[in-house]
Amino acid sequence: MTMVTGLLVGYRYFFSLPNIEQSIEDYQNRELLSVKIALDREFVFLKTLNYDYAVWDDSYEFLQTLDSRYISSNFVDDTFKSLKIDGVFIYDMNFNLVYSKTHNYVQVNDFDAPEFNLQTHQKNKSILPLNYITPQNNSLQHSGFLKTQYGPVMFASHMIRKTNNTGEQIGAMVFIRKVRPSFIQKIAGVSQVDLTHSIPADGQFDTHLKKLTGSLQGGKIATQRRRVLLDINNEPLMLIDIKHYHQQLPILLDRDLLLTLIMFLLISLLGLFIINRYFIRPLISGAEALNKMLLRNTLSPLRMSNQFLELQVLIKGFNALFMQISEKNKELERISKIDGLTHLFNRRAFDEIFDQQWSEAKNERSTLTILLVDVDFFKQFNDVYGHQAGDAALQKVANVLNKTALLYQGVAARYGGEEFILLFNRLSDEQGVEVSNLLLNAIIDLHIDHIGSDIQNQLTISIGCVSINANSIIEQNIQPKSVIKTADELLYQAKKEGRNQIRFKSI
Incomplete structure (x- = not known):
């Protein structure tokens, strides 16, 4: 009995526990990855x-004419609220600030952001994509976080181009959004991981802390960690x-092992078979499945069952996390392709x-x-009736x-x-013209008043x-872009x- 006990305990210590810890490590890697993805x-x-x-x-x-009507038409306070942004900055190719407006869309008040004056804060020039345009890298956009006197902000920048994505490089546009507590709550909700955050005081930062990269980065499994x-x-x-899903790390002697030892008193051969059939193989299969997911960088549910507590918690937790992340990703994918x-x-x-x-x-x-449609004299419509009426008109159209x-x-x-x-x-060509005329008449039939129009007193x-x-x-x-250019x-x-x-034109 002593030898059998020693063998089983040794087997769990040298083989089972490492496999369980590897599975938990893979799972915790996935949790960190889900936070990074969110x-x-x-x-x-x-x-x-x-x-x-x-x-x-x-x-x-x-950016070529500096016509102030563009600003008054596009960047009023309501725009910041509807877009959920806190700032807009436009720069020329020499990092000069051509236009800026910062407006807290939650508290509905303006604030200063001197960090975006790139002449006085030159280290922040890297927010613009023009810093990264080289013969080897022609990316026209950039994004990230920036530390400001009002706290962290996230930004996205893009080189200003014509609608058809042509034109010389003449400047860049930056949008910012403050990182509020609700931001972290949303990340926690999407990733289904318990998160808390804090802002480090100047000079009080542990330089040994690891960055958030989506993996353990060589760290050990733990119930919680800081990034x-x-x-x-x-x-x-x-x-x-x-705070990781596993609140208890695996222990050497658990209930299942003790039951196995008792069963071993009755029949050792049957006990060995049960261990191999219901413990070792599922562990190896689970570890291999998680490792394959890591290599392919994809998520899929674990299709396996087991009576051991650690694996039950791991499998159920992983599959629940997979379902929630999949649903969130589908919703995010849909939202990213729909105009708000x-x-x-x-x-x-x-x-x-x-x-x-x-x-x-x-x-x-x-x-x-292809039908390219433009609302006639819409600028005048907004000037006369206001942006809310303009939004309502666009929704009807x-x-x-x-x-x-x-x-x-x-x-x-x-x-x-x-x-x-x-x-x-x-x-057919005739149907194309028919649909176009149908749209002209349908918009007129909306009877949307437009006294600012130069052709008639309703929207066309x-x-x-x-x-x-x-x-x-x-x-x-012929290329797709040339067809849209012809329509334009x-x-x-x-x-x-x-x-x-x-x-109309037929090609």
Whole structure:
């Protein structure tokens, strides 16, 4: 009996416990990774907003002309609240601040942010993407955290470009959002990890603390641990305390092992079989499954069952975490592709759909039709009726466009500001013109008053319509961007020749 006990205890100490600890280590690695993923996801929304404003003809024109009407139309206090941002900064290529506005959208008051004056705070120049543009790296955007006198902020920056993503490098736009306590609560909710945070005082920072990178970084398993979040200047921004799901580490002698020893008195061979069948193999399978997930950098549920307490807790906890993260990721993915005001697809989502349907049109040799729609004299509409009425008008227009798109098995998206874009597959030229005229009349039938219009006293639209067949795509090697450019030129022609009309071209 003594020998059997020694063998079983030794087996647990030298083989089982290391496997259990490895499984817990893999699980804790996943928890840290989920925190890092949730943190990165928060930047998706800010970068999407920043991209939509930076890659826009109006922003590009403002940096060339410094027309104050652009500011008054786009960056009023209500804009900060609706976008959930706390600051906007526009710089030229020499890091000079062309325009800035900081407004706390929660407390509804302005505040100073001297750290974004890059002439007096030159170490912060790295917030702009132009610092990273090299022959080897042509990225036009950048994001991260920055330490300020009002606490940490997250930022997203992008080079200012035309709507079609062309034009010379003339400057950059930065959006910021304060890191509030609700930010950490949201990260904890998405990652399903218990988090608390604190702001380190100047000069009171443990330099041995590890950065938050999504792994244990060689550390041992523990019930809780501390990580530091650094800003872009490698200065300590925030201390994050992470409480792991496992509140008890595995012990040498547990109830299951004692029961096994008692059973071993009755029949040792049966005991050995049970240990091998119901303990060792599931442990190895679980560890291998988690290691494969780490190597593939993907999550999947553990499809295994076991009667041992540690593994039951581990398997159930991991699968519950997987389900919650999957649901959150699906929701975040959906939100990142939907325009918040009109609930249509945003431009980034449309670009993905357009590329996919472009390939399908080439393979199936079908026709694609693009409608680029612009609300006539919308600037004057906002000036006369206010931005809230303008938002309501855009929502009504978007509703009409979406219903029409669905009627013809198409897709509608907000392309920027008061511009919308519709995509149809397998429409004839006559149907393209028919849909365009249907939209013109449908918007007029909304009877939205517009005394600021130069053509009539109600809201109207102008449309540039392009139809392209598969033969043109293949034989003339036409690219998707050139089709949108043609639609934009037709829209410009329709606006130039009086608005409330369409201009059509078949390629």
